[in-house]
Amino acid sequence: MKKIGIIVLILCMQITFAQVNRFVYQVTMKSDATNKNDVKTENAYLDISQDKSVFYSENRIKRDSIIQNTFQSGGARGFNRDQMESLRSNINYTIEKDKKNQKIYFKDRLGRDMYSYEEDRPLNWKILSETTKIGDYKVQKAETDFGGRKWTAWFTTDLPYQDGPYKFSGLPGLIIKVEDNLGDYSFDLMKNYKIAAFPTMNQFGNTIKVKRTDYIKQQKKFYADPASFMTQGGGGFAQTRIGGGGISGPRGNGGGNPADFRKRMEERVKDDAKKNSNPIELQ
Template identity: 75%
Template sequence: MKKIGIIALALFIQQVSAQTNRFVYQVTMKPDAENKTDIKTENTYLDISQEKSIFYSENRIKRDSIMQKAFQGGGGRGNINRDQMESLRTNINYSVEKDKTNQKTYFKDRIGRDIYSYEEDRPLAWKISSETTKLGEYKVQKAETDFAGRKWTAWFTTDLPYQDGPYKFGGLPGLIVKVEDDKGDYSFDLMKNYKIAELPTLNQFGNTLKVKRTDFIKQQQKFKTDPMSFMNQGGGPGGMAAVTRIGGGRGQGGGNQDPADMRKRMEGRVKEEAKKNTNPIELQ
């Protein structure tokens, strides 16, 4: 009996240690360079397991869940509640995955019908300060870095034994509790954390294309000027439906709409979105 009890205890400890920790960050953004009073806020998740971590938008996974249920139900886009999807619009369509085994960071974002994935090739060079303070319940220490055209200040805590943080940030002796750029355009603030059973699987409608970071930037710029060159003619999950998912739009149900009109509307929406996102998190 004693041996069984020891085995049960060992299995319990193993199970607890194998759990995934979810850290909820509030992201504050000023994506429009011409209108800095237009401040966007939304919640994001940093899910950390023993092998890797994933950073993504809370609204993203809620929208993906709705899409998945609609397509599994066989109704396709016709089953999707447009108002519900509109309420879950997100400025953070990307995800960031950090592989602890090989110490690499992967960025994924949709361009048109496909997901583009690249390995981050710019290491973070932190300058750790002796300055400390308290944020919420955590004693934190200051660190600074220049990354992607912005100067960033981070506050990390060794109370949480993860060399990780939101977005592409990490590599400090503890978890990043807060990180913001010196212009006040972007800020990530830890709100709460709790345990979840396992890392979620983010839906990847369309193909996943592995590219170099520089090629991703070129494709992103091309999409802003000629979005329709990235769309296929089909209406499947990775084609026209993907644009509808991004663009939303109320009262634009299926029906026999003229494809030329649909393309024109979609192109207009993509270009309008681009105008409102002239102050990206990465300037270089």
Template identity: 80%
Template structure:
């Protein structure tokens, strides 16, 4: 009996330590360089376990849940509520995974029909300052770094013993409670935290292509300059049509659409998206 009690206690301790902590950040962004008054705000999750952490949009998880229910119900894409999905559109389309053991950061984002993944190759060189203050219930300390063409100020707390933070930020002696750039274009503010049982499974459509960061930037620029040509090279002709039809192409009842009209509509949408993302979080 004594041995069983020890085993049970060991399993309980393992279960407690195996739990994942979710930190919810409010992300404020000014992604349109021509209209800095247009501030986008949404929540993002930083899920942390002893082995890794994941940073991604709350809306992505909600969209994934809707799509999963639709497919499990046998209805497929046709049963998905378009308005509901539109309401969950996000400015945070990327996800970031940090491998704790190997001290590596991996960035994933979609370009066209595929997911591109790269390992971050630039170290974060923090300057820790003596200045302290309080944010909410946490005593925090100031740190600064230059990253991605921006100057960043972070406030971290040793009350939360995680050398982590939102986006690609981390490596300080405690969790980053707040981080913002000097222009006020991007800020991440911790709102709350709670425990979850495990990391959520992310839906993923298309192939995952591993590249170097510099190649990712090149591919992104190619896509922005000529999205239709880029997707054709990916073998995405059919995919492009699916995307347009899925975006409300059946409105008005007509199922058969002129491919030239569809192409034009998609090009217009891509140009609008490029304009709306003309002030990215990383400038270089």
């Protein structure tokens, strides 16, 4: 009986450690430099396990689910465009933190491919003595300069995670709230719960590994000429490609005119560029 009890305890521990803790943040953004009254708000997930964490938009996983179900039930002709439009996100990137190797990876789609880079700038925190309470958590203040902005964070040691939303991490506890001094961006913890495992995200095209500075150059090219990124080797840049499954043409347009699809895509990208003229990282 003693051996059985030990086995059960071990299994319970394995199940506990295998679980992923999901923290839901409300993200508030003033991403349009020409209209600071346009305040966008949406939820994002920070999923944490022993080995890694992933930060991404709640709408991203909802869109992925719809896409997956649509293709399984009959293909792109069954697409509900209004539903997809309602789930458009201002958080199109994904950030993964490798806890073992202390690495942060940023991923974002530019046209047909996913671009990925390793963050090369450290977060140097100044921990202050000021404390307060946010919700149920006792929190402590910390400050840092990152991406051309000054950030103030509030972290708690009540939760055993040295992590936080976006690229923020490295404090002695979980970041409950973080905002820049201009009030353009803020991340506020709303709730948390456990999930069985990290969700599987749809991966179309190739994943292209670049340096951070090269990603910024490619992003500027994409905003200027998005159509060139829909063809093989778009952007005219030599990269390391991982995996396959590339998109050979404008799929998902319901069999419409390719020229019309390209025009709509260019207009949308340029409109998005205008609406994101005040990015979270200024440099």
